[in-house]
Amino acid sequence: MSGLSQQEMLDAGVHFGHLRKKWNPKMLPYIFMERKGIHIIDLNKTNEGLVKAAAAMQRLAKSGKKILFVATKKQAKDLVAKAAQEIGMPFVTERWLGGMLTNFATIRKSIKKKQTIEKLLSEKGTALTKKERLMLSRERDKLERVLGGVEDMSRTPAALFIVDISHEHIALAEAKRLGIATFAMVDTNSDPTLVDFAIPANDDASKSVGLITNYLVSSIKEGLAERQKDKEEVEAADHDDDNSTNQQDDAGADKNQEARRRNLRNRKRKPGAE
Numbered sequence: 001m002s003g004l005s006q007q008e009m010l011d012a013g014v015h016f017g018h019l020r021k022k023w024n025p026k027m028l029p030y031i032f033m034e035r036k037g038i039h040i041i042d043l044n045k046t047n048e049g050l051v052k053a054a055a056a057m058q059r060l061a062k063s064g065k066k067i068l069f070v071a072t073k074k075q076a077k078d079l080v081a082k083a084a085q086e087i088g089m090p091f092v093t094e095r096w097l098g099g100m101l102t103n104f105a106t107i108r109k110s111i112k113k114k115q116t117i118e119k120l121l122s123e124k125g126t127a128l129t130k131k132e133r134l135m136l137s138r139e140r141d142k143l144e145r146v147l148g149g150v151e152d153m154s155r156t157p158a159a160l161f162i163v164d165i166s167h168e169h170i171a172l173a174e175a176k177r178l179g180i181a182t183f184a185m186v187d188t189n190s191d192p193t194l195v196d197f198a199i200p201a202n203d204d205a206s207k208s209v210g211l212i213t214n215y216l217v218s219s220i221k222e223g224l225a226e227r228q229k230d231k232e233e234v235e236a237a238d239h240d241d242d243n244s245t246n247q248q249d250d251a252g253a254d255k256n257q258e259a260r261r262r263n264l265r266n267r268k269r270k271p272g273a274e
């Protein structure tokens with residue numbers, strides 16, 4: 001993986017950090033310079049972090065693991081939701097519910113409640129008044145907005161991809177508590193040591209978020225494609241084995257039939273044979 005070009009990142013504003021007075025000293029290794037009171041991120045460091053994160057995500061996707069995308073900021077949520085849906089990964093872009101990871105059993109109950117409501121509303125013979133139907137519809141919409149992105153997530157994910165760890169500190173804390181791997185876009189006002197794979201980048205500009213997210217999504221797609229290819233190769237090998245076994249069985253049957261015919265002919269040649 002070669003990463004992104006410097007020009008692509010410059011055009012997207014990936015290099016823009018926060019004001020000097022808002023910086024986190026632990027981001028010093030990732031800062032290139034200060035300009036007009038604003039820290040400029042070292043894009044070489046961005047590329048290094050991005051390539052490492054992409055390689056790790058590709059491995060996770062190839063092994064069939066799920067990566068939860070988390071971005072509730074206004075300028076990032078639509079981009080991230082679309083990217084996650086494109087590769088069939090779960091996402092949270094409206095509001096992080098406390099305990100979404102650490103109390104996952106309760107979250108599953110809420111998801112089942114949503115599915116039950118949808119079933120009630122879809123059944124034509126259900127004796128619901130207009131008021132009951134309206135209230136159920138509102139509750140379903142509320143649950144869909146908050147939990148729709150994780151509805152198909154049957155267990156806690158193998159990793160989280162977070163846009164702005166300062167904003168999503170609850171999600172990050174829950175992931176760390178459960179030992180879940182964390183990938184994140186980290187701006188100059190955050191602590192990069194809190195995540196396993198830090199990508200120093202502007203996490204406030206939609207173009208920057210889109211560029212980084214789409215690159216990671218491309219890597220995940222490659223991992224999923226490799227997984228599918230391996231699966232097809234295994235299935236093809238199993239099919240060949242079955243065919244070989246069937247051919248051996250057929251050959252054995254032919255030999256047995258020929259032996260029976262030979263015995264019958266020998267018996268007929270003997271004097272007094274019936």
